[in-house]
Amino acid sequence: MAVAPAFRRLLLLFLATLSPLVPSLAAAAAGAPLNDDVVGLIVFKSGVVDHSGALSSWQEDDEAPCATWAHIQCSAATGRVVNVSLSGLGLSGHLNRGLAKLSALESLSLAGNNFSGVLPSHLSLLPALRLLNLSSNAFSGAMPGELGALAATLTALDLSDNELSGAIPDEIFSGSLRYLSLAGNALSGPLPLGLSRCGSLLHLNLSGNRLSGEPDFAGSLLPLRRLRVLDLSRNELAGPVPEGMGLLHNLKVLRLNGNQFSGGVPLGIGYCPHLTEVDLSGNGFSGSVPYTMQWLSSLAFLNLSGNQLSADLPSWVSNLTSLQSLDLSDNRLGGSLPPAMGTSGSSPPSSSPATASPGRSRHRIPAGLLELGLEELDLSDNELTGGIPPGSTRLFETLRRLDLSRNRLTGDIPPEMALYFNLHHLNLSWNDLRSRLPPELGYFRNLSVLDLRSSALYGPIPGDLCDSGSLAVLQLDGNSLSGPIPEEIGNCSSLHLLGLSHNSLNGSIPPGLSRLRKLEILNLEFNDLSGEIPPELGALDSLLAVNISHNRLIGRLPTGGVFPSLDQSAIDGNAGICSPLVHEPCRMNVPKPLVLDPDSYRSANGGPAGDLVGASGSPSSAAVAAAKARHRRFLSVSAIVAISAALVIVLGVVVVALLNASARRRVGLVETALESMCSSSTRSGDPAVGKLVLFGPRSELLSEDFGGSGEALLHKATEIGRGAFGTVYKAAVASDKLVAVKKLLTANIVQYHDDFDREVRILGKARHPNLMPLPPYLRLRRRRQPPGPPPRPPRSAPLNWAARFKIALGAAKGLAHLHQSFRPPIIHYNVKPGNILLDDAGDARLADFGLARLLPKPDRHAVGSRFQTALGYVAPEMACQSLRVNERCDVYGFGVVVLELVTGRRPVEYGEDDVVILVDQVRALLERGAALDCVDPRLGPFPEDEVLPVLKLGLVCTSQIPSSRPPWRRLCRSCRS
Structure with a gap:
C-alpha cells in the first residue's frame, strides 16, 4: 500500500531528528520503500532558508530526485545522486544530518552562500565523496578532525573564506588530496606537519590566516614534489626560507607575501624552472636578488617590493624575457638608470649627469631591462640615480604602468616618452629632475x-x-x-x-x-x-x-x-x-558706478553752467529755473533706477519661492511614489514589512525575536547617534535583548537588493577581536522616523597613556584585518572616535565599517554629510568619488585619531577669530622642535620616548598626499594577531 502524502511528510520531518541509520528501518516498517536520496535531500532542505525558491523543485512526494530536481546529478548506472551543486544560490541555515543519507555522493558544492554554524562531522559519513567545496560561507569554529575519514577518497577540499579558527588538524591530510584551500579564515598555530603526507597535492592555499612561527619547510612542504601552486601569503610566518625550495621543481606560483620572513631570498627559487609568478613582497628579505633567478625563463610576474633589498639590480634581469610585471619598489636598491635603451645603444645621454649616492656603486640598471615586453614596471622608493631613459621600441608597445617615483633621478623628461602607446599610469614624482x-x-x-x-x-x-x-x-x-x-x-x-x-x-x-x-x-x-x-x-x-x-x-x-x-x-x-x-x-x-553731476551739464547754448550766474554774483532767475529742471531730471533717473532694481529683486524672490515650492511638490510626489511602491510589495497577504537576514554563527538573535510586526521596531527605539550614512537607534527585540539599529538615510539609492544582501554578507564575515561583529539586518519598507533627542554621552575620567596606546593599537589591528584579510579589501571609510567602541577590558572595537560599499551610487548628499559628520577625519582625496578610494584613506583617519589621543584636542576647533586645524598645529610645533608641548596635560606622567614616535606616526599618516602615507604592510606588521 502506498504511503499517503500527509503521512509521508510527517515521516520525513520526524526522520530529520533521528540518526541517519533509522529512516530506512522506519520506512520499511511503514510499508513504503522510500528513496534514501529523497529522504536525505528533503531533510537537508528542512534546515535551509531558501528565499529565492532555488530548491522549490525538491518535493517530498517524488519517488526519485533525478528527473525533475534542480541542481542534482545522478549516475546513469545506479540512479543514485552523485553530484549536489548549490553554489551561489543565496541559501542560509545549518547543515543537518540529511546529507549523510547520500551514500553515493561524489561531489558536494555549497560555495557562495551564507551557511553558518560549525562544520558538521557527519560529512565524514559520505564514503564516496571526492570533492567538498564549502567556500565563501559563514562556517565557524574548529575544523573537525573527523574529516580525516574521507582521506581515502577526497581529492579536493575548499573551505576558504569562512570564519574557521584554531589549529589545522593533521588528520585531514592524505595522499589522495590534490587541491586544498583554507584561505581567508582565522586559522592559527604553526604550519601543520601532516602536509608531508599529501604527496599528490597540486594546489595549496593557506593565505589570509593567522599561521605563525618559523615553519618547518623540510618537514611539511618540501616533500610535496608535485606542488604547482603554493600560497602562504598574509599570515604571520617568520624566519628564513630554506634554500631547499628548489626541490619543488614543478612549482608555477609562489606567494609568500605579507609575512615576516627574513634573511636572503632563497637561491632555490631559481631551481624551479616552471615558475610564472613569484610574490615575496611585504617581508624582511635583505641582501641582493639571487643570481639563480636568471634561469626562470617562464617568469611573468615578480614582486619583491616592501623588503630591505639593498644591492644593485643585476644585469641578468634582462634575461627574463617572459617578464610582464616587475615591482621592486620600497627597497634600498641602488645604481643608476642607463642613459639610453635601445638595441643600438646610441641614444644621447641625459642633459644632467648621473650622481651616485655616497658609498654606493655607480653600477647602471641593465639596459636590457627596458627591452623586455614589460606591462608594469615599479622601481619607486629606492635609491636610483641617473636620468630617465627614452625607452625602447618594444617597451613603447607594451608598457602600461611606469613608476619611478621617490628616487634620485635627474635630467630632462625625454620627449620620446610620448611614444608609449599603451601607457596608462606615469609617476615620476619626488625626484630631482630639474627639467x-x-x-x-x-x-x-x-x-x-x-x-x-x-x-x-x-x-x-x-x-x-x-x-x-x-x-x-x-x-x-x-x-x-x-x-x-x-x-x-x-x-x-x-x-x-x-x-x-x-x-x-x-x-x-x-x-x-x-x-x-x-x-x-x-x-x-x-x-x-x-x-x-x-x-x-x-x-x-x-x-x-x-x-x-x-x-x-x-x-x-x-x-x-x-x-x-x-x-x-x-x-x-x-x-x-x-x-x-x-x-x-x-x-x-x-x-565704478555712474555718477550724475548736475554741475557737469552744459547750457542749452553750449556754454558751461557757470555762465548762468548774474553779474551781481547771485544766480539769475534763468539759472535757477534751469538748475531746478536739471535737478528734477536727476531725481527722475535715480528714481527709475531704484524702482527698477526693487522690481527685479521682488521678481527674483517670487521666482525663487515658486521654484522652491515646485521642487518641494516634486520631492513630495517622488517620496509618495516610493512609499506606494514599497508599501505595495508588502500589502498583500501577511502584513510582513520586509526581509530578515540572519548571519554569523555568533549572533544570539533569532528570527522570532523580531516578530511579525517589524515596523514597531524603530517606533519604540531611541536615537543614540547620527552619521553620514544614517541614524543609530537603541531598540529592544524579544523581551530582554538590546540591539543597535542603523537606519540608512540613502536607502532609496539601493537599486538591487540582491547586491545589497551580498555585500552585507561579506561584511558579516569580518570577525576579529577588534571589530564589532555585524548582527542580522531587517530590510523594512521606507518610513519616516521622527528624530529622538540628541545623545548625551557620560563624561569619563581622562585616560592614561597605556589606555590611549591600547586604543590606538586595537584600532590599527582592526583596520589591518579589514585591509589585509579580504580581497578586495574592506575600506572602513569612516574612521573616527565615534566608531571606535571600548569593551569592558578597554579594548578597542571598530564599528560601522564598510558602509560605503553598501551604496553603489552615493549621492552628493551622502558625500556632503560624510564631510560634515566626520569633519577633520576625512582624507582630502575622499571628496573625489570617481578616484580610487583605497586603504590609505583609512590611514589618514587613523592618523587623526592618533593625534587626538595624544593631544586630547579635537581635529578642528573653532575660536572667536580663527579655526585651529589639529594636524597643522602639531606639524608646526614639531618643525619648531616643540612637539611635546601639544601633549594632553591631563595625560599625567608619560614616557616621552613612546609618545613622540606615536605623535610622528600620526603626522605621517595624515599626509595630504596619499602615496606619502605608509601602507599597512609597514604601518602595522604585527597588527594581524
Whole structure:
C-alpha cells in the first residue's frame, strides 16, 4: 500500500531528528520503500532558508530526485545522486544530518552562500565523496578532525573564506588530496606537519590566516614534489626560507607575501624552472636578488617590493624575457638608470649627469631591462640615480604602468616618452629632475594618470598638455612652474583631479576650467594667481573640493557649486576675497558706478553752467529755473533706477519661492511614489514589512525575536547617534535583548537588493577581536522616523597613556584585518572616535565599517554629510568619488585619531577669530622642535620616548598626499594577531 502524502511528510520531518541509520528501518516498517536520496535531500532542505525558491523543485512526494530536481546529478548506472551543486544560490541555515543519507555522493558544492554554524562531522559519513567545496560561507569554529575519514577518497577540499579558527588538524591530510584551500579564515598555530603526507597535492592555499612561527619547510612542504601552486601569503610566518625550495621543481606560483620572513631570498627559487609568478613582497628579505633567478625563463610576474633589498639590480634581469610585471619598489636598491635603451645603444645621454649616492656603486640598471615586453614596471622608493631613459621600441608597445617615483633621478623628461602607446599610469614624482615639461607629453594616447609632483620642474605649463583628452589625474604640485595657467587646459575633458599647488604660476584663473565637467578636486594654493575667480566655475556640479588659498585673488566667490561651502583654510591668504569667512576687507574689481553731476551739464547754448550766474554774483532767475529742471531730471533717473532694481529683486524672490515650492511638490510626489511602491510589495497577504537576514554563527538573535510586526521596531527605539550614512537607534527585540539599529538615510539609492544582501554578507564575515561583529539586518519598507533627542554621552575620567596606546593599537589591528584579510579589501571609510567602541577590558572595537560599499551610487548628499559628520577625519582625496578610494584613506583617519589621543584636542576647533586645524598645529610645533608641548596635560606622567614616535606616526599618516602615507604592510606588521 502506498504511503499517503500527509503521512509521508510527517515521516520525513520526524526522520530529520533521528540518526541517519533509522529512516530506512522506519520506512520499511511503514510499508513504503522510500528513496534514501529523497529522504536525505528533503531533510537537508528542512534546515535551509531558501528565499529565492532555488530548491522549490525538491518535493517530498517524488519517488526519485533525478528527473525533475534542480541542481542534482545522478549516475546513469545506479540512479543514485552523485553530484549536489548549490553554489551561489543565496541559501542560509545549518547543515543537518540529511546529507549523510547520500551514500553515493561524489561531489558536494555549497560555495557562495551564507551557511553558518560549525562544520558538521557527519560529512565524514559520505564514503564516496571526492570533492567538498564549502567556500565563501559563514562556517565557524574548529575544523573537525573527523574529516580525516574521507582521506581515502577526497581529492579536493575548499573551505576558504569562512570564519574557521584554531589549529589545522593533521588528520585531514592524505595522499589522495590534490587541491586544498583554507584561505581567508582565522586559522592559527604553526604550519601543520601532516602536509608531508599529501604527496599528490597540486594546489595549496593557506593565505589570509593567522599561521605563525618559523615553519618547518623540510618537514611539511618540501616533500610535496608535485606542488604547482603554493600560497602562504598574509599570515604571520617568520624566519628564513630554506634554500631547499628548489626541490619543488614543478612549482608555477609562489606567494609568500605579507609575512615576516627574513634573511636572503632563497637561491632555490631559481631551481624551479616552471615558475610564472613569484610574490615575496611585504617581508624582511635583505641582501641582493639571487643570481639563480636568471634561469626562470617562464617568469611573468615578480614582486619583491616592501623588503630591505639593498644591492644593485643585476644585469641578468634582462634575461627574463617572459617578464610582464616587475615591482621592486620600497627597497634600498641602488645604481643608476642607463642613459639610453635601445638595441643600438646610441641614444644621447641625459642633459644632467648621473650622481651616485655616497658609498654606493655607480653600477647602471641593465639596459636590457627596458627591452623586455614589460606591462608594469615599479622601481619607486629606492635609491636610483641617473636620468630617465627614452625607452625602447618594444617597451613603447607594451608598457602600461611606469613608476619611478621617490628616487634620485635627474635630467630632462625625454620627449620620446610620448611614444608609449599603451601607457596608462606615469609617476615620476619626488625626484630631482630639474627639467621643463616637454609639450610632447600631450601626445599620450591613453594616459589617465600623470604624477610629476615635487620633481623640481620649471618653466611654463605646455598648452597642448591635454591634447589627447584622456587624462583623469594631473598632479604637478610642489614644483617651480611659472607663467599663466593655459586656457587650453580646459581640453582635458576627462580630468577628475587637477593639482597645480605650490608653484609660481601667475596671471588669472582661466575661464576654460569651466569646461572640465568631470572635475572633482582643484588645488591651486600657494601660487601667485591674481584677479577674480571666474564665476563660470560655480557651474561645475561635479566639483567637490577646491583650495585657492595663498594667492592674490580678489572679488567675490562664485555663487554656485561647492564655493559657498568652502571653509576658511581653502581661501585664506588672498588679497581680498569677499566671503563671510574672511575678516580682511575685500577688494572688488568692478567698474565704478555712474555718477550724475548736475554741475557737469552744459547750457542749452553750449556754454558751461557757470555762465548762468548774474553779474551781481547771485544766480539769475534763468539759472535757477534751469538748475531746478536739471535737478528734477536727476531725481527722475535715480528714481527709475531704484524702482527698477526693487522690481527685479521682488521678481527674483517670487521666482525663487515658486521654484522652491515646485521642487518641494516634486520631492513630495517622488517620496509618495516610493512609499506606494514599497508599501505595495508588502500589502498583500501577511502584513510582513520586509526581509530578515540572519548571519554569523555568533549572533544570539533569532528570527522570532523580531516578530511579525517589524515596523514597531524603530517606533519604540531611541536615537543614540547620527552619521553620514544614517541614524543609530537603541531598540529592544524579544523581551530582554538590546540591539543597535542603523537606519540608512540613502536607502532609496539601493537599486538591487540582491547586491545589497551580498555585500552585507561579506561584511558579516569580518570577525576579529577588534571589530564589532555585524548582527542580522531587517530590510523594512521606507518610513519616516521622527528624530529622538540628541545623545548625551557620560563624561569619563581622562585616560592614561597605556589606555590611549591600547586604543590606538586595537584600532590599527582592526583596520589591518579589514585591509589585509579580504580581497578586495574592506575600506572602513569612516574612521573616527565615534566608531571606535571600548569593551569592558578597554579594548578597542571598530564599528560601522564598510558602509560605503553598501551604496553603489552615493549621492552628493551622502558625500556632503560624510564631510560634515566626520569633519577633520576625512582624507582630502575622499571628496573625489570617481578616484580610487583605497586603504590609505583609512590611514589618514587613523592618523587623526592618533593625534587626538595624544593631544586630547579635537581635529578642528573653532575660536572667536580663527579655526585651529589639529594636524597643522602639531606639524608646526614639531618643525619648531616643540612637539611635546601639544601633549594632553591631563595625560599625567608619560614616557616621552613612546609618545613622540606615536605623535610622528600620526603626522605621517595624515599626509595630504596619499602615496606619502605608509601602507599597512609597514604601518602595522604585527597588527594581524
